[in-house]
Amino acid sequence: MSQLKHLLSAADLSKSSAIEILDVAEEMAGVNSRDIKKLPTLRGKTVVNLFFEDSTRTRISFELAEKRLSADVINFSAKGSSVSKGESLKDTAQTLEAMGADAVVIRHHASGAANVLAHSGWINGSIINAGDGTHEHPTQALLDAFTIRRRIYGSESKGKDLSGLKIAIVGDVLHSRVARSNLILLNTLGAQVHLIAPPTLFPAAVDAWPATIRFDLDTAINEVDLDAVMMLRVQGERMNASYFPSEREYSRIWGMNADRLARLKPSALLMHPGPMNRGLEITAAAADSKNSTVLEQVANGVSVRMAVLYQLLSGERTNIDA
Amino acid sequence: MPNLLLKNATLPNGQIADIAIAGDKIVAVAAGLQSDSAGTDATVVDCTGLVALPGFVDLHTHLREPGFEQSETILTGSQSAAAGGFTAVHAMANTMPVQDTAGVVEQVRSLGMAAGYVDVVPVGAVTVGLEGKQLAELGAMADSLAKVRVFSDDGKCVHDPVLMRRALEYVKAFRGVIAQHAQEPRLTEGAQMNEGIVSAELGLTGWPAVAEESIIARDVLLAEHVGSRIHICHLSTAGSVEIVRWAKSRGIQVTAEVTPHHLLLTDELARTYDAVYKVNPPLRTQADVLALRAALVDGTIDIIATDHAPHPIEAKDCEWPAAAFGMLGLEIAANVAQQVLIDSGESNWQRLAEVLSHAPAKIGSLTEQGQEIAAGSFANLVLIDPKQSRVVKDSHSKSENNPYKGLTLPGAVVHTIYRGYQTVANGVLAVKGRN
Amino acid sequence: MTTRTVLSSGDIDRAITRIAHEIVESNHGTKGLTLLGIPTRGILLAERIASVIQRHYPEFDAASSTGKLDITMYRDDLAKNPTRTVSPTSIPAGGIDDAVVVLVDDVLYSGRTIRAALDALNDLGRPSVVRLAVLVDRGHRELPIRADFVGKNLPTSRDERINVQLTENDGETCVVIES
Numbered sequence: 001m002s003q004l005k006h007l008l009s010a011a012d013l014s015k016s017s018a019i020e021i022l023d024v025a026e027e028m029a030g031v032n033s034r035d036i037k038k039l040p041t042l043r044g045k046t047v048v049n050l051f052f053e054d055s056t057r058t059r060i061s062f063e064l065a066e067k068r069l070s071a072d073v074i075n076f077s078a079k080g081s082s083v084s085k086g087e088s089l090k091d092t093a094q095t096l097e098a099m100g101a102d103a104v105v106i107r108h109h110a111s112g113a114a115n116v117l118a119h120s121g122w123i124n125g126s127i128i129n130a131g132d133g134t135h136e137h138p139t140q141a142l143l144d145a146f147t148i149r150r151r152i153y154g155s156e157s158k159g160k161d162l163s164g165l166k167i168a169i170v171g172d173v174l175h176s177r178v179a180r181s182n183l184i185l186l187n188t189l190g191a192q193v194h195l196i197a198p199p200t201l202f203p204a205a206v207d208a209w210p211a212t213i214r215f216d217l218d219t220a221i222n223e224v225d226l227d228a229v230m231m232l233r234v235q236g237e238r239m240n241a242s243y244f245p246s247e248r249e250y251s252r253i254w255g256m257n258a259d260r261l262a263r264l265k266p267s268a269l270l271m272h273p274g275p276m277n278r279g280l281e282i283t284a285a286a287a288d289s290k291n292s293t294v295l296e297q298v299a300n301g302v303s304v305r306m307a308v309l310y311q312l313l314s315g316e317r318t319n320i321d322a
Numbered sequence: 323m324p325n326l327l328l329k330n331a332t333l334p335n336g337q338i339a340d341i342a343i344a345g346d347k348i349v350a351v352a353a354g355l356q357s358d359s360a361g362t363d364a365t366v367v368d369c370t371g372l373v374a375l376p377g378f379v380d381l382h383t384h385l386r387e388p389g390f391e392q393s394e395t396i397l398t399g400s401q402s403a404a405a406g407g408f409t410a411v412h413a414m415a416n417t418m419p420v421q422d423t424a425g426v427v428e429q430v431r432s433l434g435m436a437a438g439y440v441d442v443v444p445v446g447a448v449t450v451g452l453e454g455k456q457l458a459e460l461g462a463m464a465d466s467l468a469k470v471r472v473f474s475d476d477g478k479c480v481h482d483p484v485l486m487r488r489a490l491e492y493v494k495a496f497r498g499v500i501a502q503h504a505q506e507p508r509l510t511e512g513a514q515m516n517e518g519i520v521s522a523e524l525g526l527t528g529w530p531a532v533a534e535e536s537i538i539a540r541d542v543l544l545a546e547h548v549g550s551r552i553h554i555c556h557l558s559t560a561g562s563v564e565i566v567r568w569a570k571s572r573g574i575q576v577t578a579e580v581t582p583h584h585l586l587l588t589d590e591l592a593r594t595y596d597a598v599y600k601v602n603p604p605l606r607t608q609a610d611v612l613a614l615r616a617a618l619v620d621g622t623i624d625i626i627a628t629d630h631a632p633h634p635i636e637a638k639d640c641e642w643p644a645a646a647f648g649m650l651g652l653e654i655a656a657n658v659a660q661q662v663l664i665d666s667g668e669s670n671w672q673r674l675a676e677v678l679s680h681a682p683a684k685i686g687s688l689t690e691q692g693q694e695i696a697a698g699s700f701a702n703l704v705l706i707d708p709k710q711s712r713v714v715k716d717s718h719s720k721s722e723n724n725p726y727k728g729l730t731l732p733g734a735v736v737h738t739i740y741r742g743y744q745t746v747a748n749g750v751l752a753v754k755g756r757n
Numbered sequence: 758m759t760t761r762t763v764l765s766s767g768d769i770d771r772a773i774t775r776i777a778h779e780i781v782e783s784n785h786g787t788k789g790l791t792l793l794g795i796p797t798r799g800i801l802l803a804e805r806i807a808s809v810i811q812r813h814y815p816e817f818d819a820a821s822s823t824g825k826l827d828i829t830m831y832r833d834d835l836a837k838n839p840t841r842t843v844s845p846t847s848i849p850a851g852g853i854d855d856a857v858v859v860l861v862d863d864v865l866y867s868g869r870t871i872r873a874a875l876d877a878l879n880d881l882g883r884p885s886v887v888r889l890a891v892l893v894d895r896g897h898r899e900l901p902i903r904a905d906f907v908g909k910n911l912p913t914s915r916d917e918r919i920n921v922q923l924t925e926n927d928g929e930t931c932v933v934i935e936s
């Protein structure tokens with residue numbers, strides 16, 4: 001496979017490179033299920049988790065992945081550092097470069113921050129986008145694809161794509177980096193994507209996206225033989241900005257509940273990137289059902305991130321962008 | 323300051339003529355002028371193959387002084403303007419302190435005179451501190467030595483309709499004009515780039531075309547209602563063109579400008595997340611670019627204005643949402659105009675002279691700029707070699723937020739003559755100004 | 758490039774049979790025997806050896822006593838080559854604690870692969886004994902490692918290439934030297 005240097009967008013992945021990462025993640029899952037959950041692969045490499053936005057879940061998932069590959073891990077969070085005193089992304093990046101970071105996992109509130117870091121020349125290491133504003137979150141898309149593949153193909157997963165599968169993504173598509181990355185990767189892997197949201201929570205020009213756009217969850221459930229439904233987190237503050245009238249109305253029309261779940265096929269996956277707003281986009285009964293993959297997604301997140309780190313960091317290093 | 327005899331220049335109408343300049347005036351324009359037409363000691367400049375145009379007038383320049391001298395000063399901005407073929411620039415009001423009093427506008431004017439590369443014509447703020455709440459002392463600025471005639475809160479929209487109405491009415495007293503920065507503030511909260519296919523993919527908050535168009539529609543109707551003239555800054559959308567076209571057909575006294583970057587660049591460039599392409603109003607789509615070009619050709623859009631907006635490196639060398647809006651424009655305006663009007667085959671040099679000189683001078687009520695190339699006119703001229711082309715490199719601006727860097731653009735400014743003084747000779751900027 | 762066949766299909770069959778018997782002999786039977794092949798051809802060799810043992814010692818269940826040990830993540834040259842493809846690791850259901858593990862590979866050369874395999878094994882459990890079986894030992898060791906069971910010792914120069922071909926993977930069975 002071609003050597004990837006950065007993972008900034010799900011669009012960086014060809015079908016074969018995506019499948020390769022998912023296959024390596026299968027092996028990593030094997031490591032994660034044994035007693036000694038550690039590989040020496042990244043010994044001597046320094047990985048910085050640069051988090052300008054709170055996200056304990058994503059940060060510890062990356063941290064565990066890095067540590068299981070024996071990398072030296074530094075957590076740099078904007079709140080506990082000089083960034084809050086007005087240090088720029090550039091100064092922070094150059095500081096990390098001076099400290100010899102081999103890779104930077106960045107979470108930032110600005111869309112494109114990971115791209116800027118990768119192409120600015122401030123830093124030579126690999127950049128992994130752990131969520132940039134409302135742009136992308138490619139490792140989330142990879143772990144979602146991994147989860148779907150494992151549930152559907154089980155031990156026969158390796159080498160498989162997701163062609164023919166019908167996946168619905170429901171909720172705040174406009175502000176969701178998870179939705180953007182999933183849309184790209186699911187298309188790369190051959191799945192058919194249905195985006196479902198109130199019209200206010202779609203971006204302008206969404207018709208250009210490779211997906212079926214729907215405003216009604218019930219029709220989608222009735223008309224499409226869905227293999228998986230991904231619920232997106234809905235932020236309460238969207239209500240105040242008049243994206244929808246009330247949480248009650250949102251939940252009634254676009255929320256996942258026991259009734260809607262019962263109309264999905266029994267094998268359908270019910271996915272959520274977490275953290276869930278129980279009672280808003282998903283009811284407790286749905287979240288705790290056998291269809292729910294929420295905890296599998298968390299576990300798979302570590303395996304997939306190990307695979308990504310392996311693919312980006314284990315090979316020969318050059319200064320040429322892949 | 324030697325007198326000048328420009329030999330064999332091509333006038334905008336295509337005729338070839340010599341131009342004799344004595345002091346700050348053109349004294350003769352004709353083919354085969356005697357060598358002493360500009361006096362016996364005149365410098366003779368061979369202008370064979372060069373197109374002579376009236377010196378360019380920019381209705382929309384940010385010179386940043388006073389207050390933001392790390393980005394640009396009146397001197398460096400004037401030099402950049404001269405290098406781009408300009409002989410007058412309107413200095414926008416968003417300085418610190420804001421150009422909202424007679425004192426500040428007179429200071430800007432006198433710094434411009436001291437620099438001596440172009441006429442620096444201050445624009446007055448419409449509202450105190452650009453805050454959109456209370457009218458600034460428009461009359462005092464009009465009566466000052468700076469003789470302000472163009473008023474604008476540029477960078478911010480005068481969005482209060484009542485305040486806008488009053489401003490439009492008030493400036494009639496001294497034949498002033500309000501130059502509106504059309505941006506509905508609520509529709510553009512947090513906006514980063516044109517709202518469309520690209521913004522959806524990039525996850526950058528969209529800036530809908532309607533935020534510009536709704537204000538233009540409102541303001542042309544207000545101007546009609548109160549019988550005032552209005553100027554629309556930096557039109558950027560096809561819809562804005564349609565509204566201005568409609569307003570002109572109704573006889574509303576509206577003029578409109580377009581920037582070089584909106585004539586050339588599109589929102590596809592945002593895919594790089596390079597903040598050098600971040601500008602207000604944002605780069606739009608190719609369809610908008612084509613509509614703006616057509617409108618410039620057919621007269622719906624009256625002028626090209628640069629919206630030259632220098633920023634220091636740190637304001638651009640950062641993540642996109644944190645970056646400042648704006649890009650340089652003074653030194654590529656002529657090139658872009660040539661590409662769009664001449665090389666495209668859509669128009670001619672007379673139109674180019676109109677949109678870069680005659681019309682902006684008229685909108686700004688400047689009597690000594692934008693004149694015909696004729697005996698008796700002030701000697702404000704630019705000579706362009708349309709056959710040269712150049713790869714854009716560094717500019718004379720103090721700032722480097724130049725999105726054209728690396729692009730090849732047609733045409734080159736060979737000479738700029740500002741009130742009889744060569745600010746640019748053979749492509750080289752004069753070391754000192756006119757004084 | 759010249760190619761020379763040094764072991765025929767028959768030679769390889771005989772070597773495998775001999776190794777199988779030597780393994781059982783040295784272990785005084787098949788008790789606790791676990792064969793772990795190192796990808797790619799080591800896996801095939803391990804399977805062949807296991808089936809020979811099963812043929813002669815029916816109490817030995819080849820399927821449940823054979824596994825795969827990928828050593829990619831344990832290599833010491835990861836940073837010197839493009840990213841390597843990872844192969845599956847599968848260990849017999851009973852695990853390898855207290856087992857007699859025989860590592861099986863096609864060619865023993867520098868010893869670095871075996872060093873990585875020992876590290877990998879260490880993370881999987883604690884065998885009572887670890888042995889090494891290889892089809893070809895070509896010399897040029899860089900680490901203090903030796904094989905317990907060798908099909909054929911082949912003195913080579915460093916610029917020669919030993920190419921082990923097995924029918925399951927390569928269409929025919931033979932060992933050739935390319936130089």
